[in-house]
Amino acid sequence: MNPISCCRTALLLAVLMLAPAFAQEPATSASTPTLATQAPTDTGIAELRGRFTRLPSTAENNDDLRILLAQINAIAAQTDAFITSRTASLADLNARLGELGAVPTLPGAEDPSITRQRVALTKQRNALDSDIRLAKLLAIDAQQRSSDLLTQRRKLFEAKLTERAHSPLGRAFWSDIGDAWDDDRDRLSDLGTEFRNGMAVVRQPQNLPTVLVSIGAALLLALLGNWLAEIGLARLAARLLPPGRLRRSLLVIAIVGTNVLLVGVAAQWLLSALDAQGAWGPLTRKVAQALVASSIFIAFVVGLGRALLSISRPSWRLPPIPNALAKRLAPFPWLIALVGAAVWAPAQINAVVDASDAAVLATHVFTALSLTALISTIVMRLGMSGPSAPAAAETPAADAGAPASDAADAAPMPARAVWVGLLLSTVMVVVVVIWVLVAIGYVAMASFLATQLNWGGIVLAAFYVLFKFADDLFAAIVSSKSGVGMRLQRSFGFAPQTLDQAAVVLSGLSRVALFFYMVIALWAPLGTSPGEVFQRSGQFGSGFKIGEFELVPGAIFSGVAVAMGGLIALRVLMRWLSRSYLPSTALEPGMQSSITTLLGYVGGVLVVAFSLSALGIGVNRIAWVASALSVGIGFGLQAIVQNFISGLILLAERPVKVGDWVVLGTSEGDVRRINVRATEIQLGDRSTLIVPNSEFITKIVRNMTLANAExxxxxxxxxxxxxxxxxxxxxxxxxxxxxxxxxxxxxxxxxxxxxxxxxxxxxxxxxxxxxxxxxxxxxxxxxxxxxxxxxxxxxxxxxxxxxxxxxxxxxxxxxxxxxxxxxx
CATH class of the missing domain: 3.30.70.100 (Alpha-Beta Plaits)
Structure with missing residues (x-):
């Protein structure tokens, strides 16, 4: 698999990692507008502005906020489509005006028909440009309004978390549930009636065969398809990918992505098939759509857990987990997914039927206790794998297609790290805190902490795979020992140390980017949609100020990319000059070396300037930095600057060039290299004398070969x-x-x-x-x-x-x- 496919797979996994957040999004009420997102893209900007102006700026509850956000996002999407379509038309009008040429200065020098055409095109261009400007302003207003609503929603969410209800240990809690039971049962009966009506439609003779075939095909695709895909991916990885850690991390990503894709397609297929038969009503359709998202969540968690544990292929296991511990943890991916779906279902049903507050509080208690029971069980199982665990050193056997290095990497850990014990202890402390919060009545806070604890474990596991994949990817395609690295050495003359350092730097940059999105995903609550996660990342991506400097993550990566691309292009140019072009000229070798060195200095300065420009650092700031550095130059850098200027003079005037035999004081030898600070002279005993460049400018130097080489x-x-x-x-x-x-x-x-x-x-x-x-x-x-x-x-x-x-x-x-x- 090529690097582009690897990057696409990693991006797919990063996007699918946010699918559980979508799965936890409560269903909207029946009043959610559906026409807002279906409006045509050719709506006028005045109509879009009017619709935006009529929307309220605040909302009273979370459901109203969600509806309002959906309407604003729909207007923003239509505005972006308007700008895209009108921009192409504006470019066409500008091109047509350009074909007519400039306006003549003398009156009557142009044909009247061309003048009329120019006036008409100019009028259309100005009107279109005005609409585009208004649309861009509307897009900015919509983004600002959306950010304000998200802030308001977050405040409502935080206020709701701090509310204290009756304790489940007291009688008042259960009394409230009993009092609200009749109303909640009536709401549930409407959902049940709608579901029974849908099943009655499905059981009709003309619909039943199609539904049964769809169910069977969906099950085959989700179960048998995943099994066959996992086997096929393992064989392809062993056959196509070179031995090393990259194919293990890539196999984990491929397995998780394939599981999510197949299960998502199967679930959506079944949903569409039942919808085509008229099985869904207004309420059951929302539940069914949530079930599709839940199936994606289950597939993601199960696929990620099974791929990380790799029970059937221990030598392909990515984390250094002993085989015995992996077998003990094998059921937990399924348990995590099933328990997560079980605690999510009541919340979705409450949102669909608009259940009472007592039912919502009971759901919070059920969520907190179920998830903490699951988490404490996992911690206890991990606690059995400490240094005292018997036979924890069971060595996994190498698979047929696995390399020996993989089998060595899969060797068990001799003892548990200290940080693992601290982490497990911290988790247990949080679990106890959740139980205490449930007991004293802060059930919303307890439910939030439990879901975030569960969500944090899933996010950390997913990003562990991405971190490993980033390291393995750059080690496989950039390091000096890889096939690509060897070709880079032969083609561009890169030193092995340079490629190894580049691999480490690129891996570090990718880790920083992944860590940024990991923090965003961990910070977002489990009920947050993927759009909000990306919007939060976009807020950080727009930049933040530290003093007078504004740091923009996108600009930082752009600057690094410009620097890397510029250095590679400079290396290619210097290699072409030194090996192809300059040897074909009549210039002597010393002049060729001087020209190459000078161009290298000039190119390096240009690359640094372009990189700073990509970072957003203007010329005025560079001048400010230069003026600040001049103070240091005046005190302690005179000698360095003097030698640097002397080196430039040597390369320009060439009183001494590479290959000359010079006598400097009591030393004489051949000039081998003129650097930016000093010159290297090889003496008669094969040793090298390092002479500062200023010595050749300020002192008497005898050049034996300057005018006559005899x-x-x-x-x-x-x-x-x-x-x-x-x-x-x-x-x-x-x-x-x-x-x-x-x-x-x-x-x-x-x-x-x-x-x-x-x-x-x-x-x-x-x-x-x-x-x-x-x-x-x-x-x-x-x-x-x-x-x-x-x-x-x-x-x-x-x-x-x-x-x-x-x-x-x-x-x-x-x-x-x-x-x-x-x-x-």
Whole structure:
């Protein structure tokens, strides 16, 4: 599976994770308007504004708030459709006006028909532009009104949570239920009558076969389809995906997504089939739609739990859970889903039939006690898996398609972590608090805490999968050991450490984004719809200020994306220049290296500027930061700035370039690299000398290869006065001319400098292609000349031993022959 499919699957799971919130949304009352969402998209902006103005700005209860929010959202959707359709028409009018050209300055210079057409098009364009502006203003007003209503709804919800009712341990609580029983039974009887009428319609001979076929097909799709899909996905993952953790996390996402998809399709199919037979009335249709959402919730929880525990494939298990513990936890995904559906059903029925307050309070008590009983059972079962649990180290056997690394990852934990024990203890404390709240009469608060505790566990489990998937995805496609990473190294020349760091950074950014949505999902109450969750995330996504700076999550990700894309493009450009374009030019290698380095600096500055612009940091703020940095530069960064400017001067003027042989003080060597702060010089002993760039600008530097790349070999020999000078000259010239490295032009020369200390001084000068060859050639010529002089019986002059007067020991004084000169 390619990375795009992986990202789509992760997004699908993130969206489906919010399905339980939709499942918990109480059904709206019968007065909920249905025509608001079915209005045509070509409604005029004046009509939309009028409908919006007539809506009240507040509501008295939660049901009225929900109806009002639905109406406002419908108006906002129609406004967005109006803007989209009119924007295309406006672009067409602008294009047609552009084809007519500019308005001529001279009167009468244009054909009257073209003038009339221009006037008509301009009038249409202005009217359309005005409508679009009004529509955008209406969209902003609708969004603001929706946010205000959500705030009001949240306040009503919080006020309702703090209400205290009669304790279930007292007689008044049960007396209220008894007093309201007759009214609630009458409301339930209407729902029951409508349901029986629908079943009577279904049992009619002409409808029964179709309904039975639909039920059978839905069951086959939901049960057999899920079983076959799970087996097929496991085999495909083992066959198509490379070994590693990615295929395990991807398999979990695929299984959960497939379960939710198949169950949702089956439930919706059955709902539509029964609706086509006329089985639903106004009340039963709402219950049936809620049942569809409940089935999606059950499929999500069961699929997520079974995929995480992976009882049949222990080596594919994503979390490090011992096999024995996984088997003990196997029934709980079903229990969580069934208990959640069981506590949700009374709340939905209460909303549909408009039950009494006593029935609502009884539902709260039932919800709190049922969920806390389930949670305490899970905590007790997990508590049995501590270090003292017997045989908790049962090693799962590796499956046929699982790699050895997966089997090693599935190995059991030797002991329970400390944070796990603290978390379980905290959960039990919350459970006890819920029981106390139920006992003293705060049943709404107790029910809310119980549902949020259950909801929090589901959200954490879902985002655990997403966190693991993000880590595994970037480790598989970016790290240096992955196939994609190796291709990036070969194609773009990225270092392995760079790719590994990029994988860690991308994984961290994805975790931050997922953590943001996880906090939003955890903070939202269980009765919150997915639209409100996304709207809350949109409020945070619009940005928040910290002092004078405004942080926008979308802008941060845009800036990071621009920086990554810019650096990759810069690397590709520099690689193309250094390997393809510049070698084809007549520029020498040193100039090519200088051009590449300069372009790298300029490109890096541009990438940083574009990234800051994507972050929303303007030029004025960059100037402010630069002025603040100038203070630090004035105190402690002079040397760094001086070396940086010196490096730019070296790259621009090129008094010293890569490949030159320079002498700086007592050190000499080849220039290997000119960096932004210092220059690297390789010495004769293969060590590297790091020289600040300012040394090349402010001090005397000898560049042996700046104007002339040839090297000179100088040999001075002292000979006795009785030596045959012409013979010595011919021998030395023959040695120089026969050496393969000595250049024929300029030709070697041998001169007689004079007489020093009673000896003739012969000087030979030869030229070689490079100064780096001078030392080796001089040594070869010395060997050849000395051997030729010895063969010709021409001895060198020998120093004379002279005893200085008054000296305690004899001193060697070069009375006749000076020492051999040093090669320059």
């Amino acid at each position: 090297g000179r070999v100088l040999i001075r020999l002292p000979m006795p006065l009785s030596t045959d000078a012409m013979k010595v000259r011919s021998l030395m010239l023959a040695a120089c001319n026969t050496h393969a490295t000595v250049l024929p032009e300029p030709a070697p020369t041998v001169t007689l400098e004079g007489v020093e200390g009673g000896a003739l001084i012969f000087q030979a000068i030869a030229f070689v292609p490079s100064p780096r060859l001078a030392g080796g050639v001089r040594s070869d010529l010395m060997f050849e000349i000395l051997d030729a002089l010895r063969t010709a019986d021409l001895p060198l002059s020998v120093p004379t031993m002279v005893v200085a007067p008054g000296a305690l020991a004899p001193t060697v004084i070069p009375a006749e022959t000076p020492p051999l000169p040093v090669q320059t």
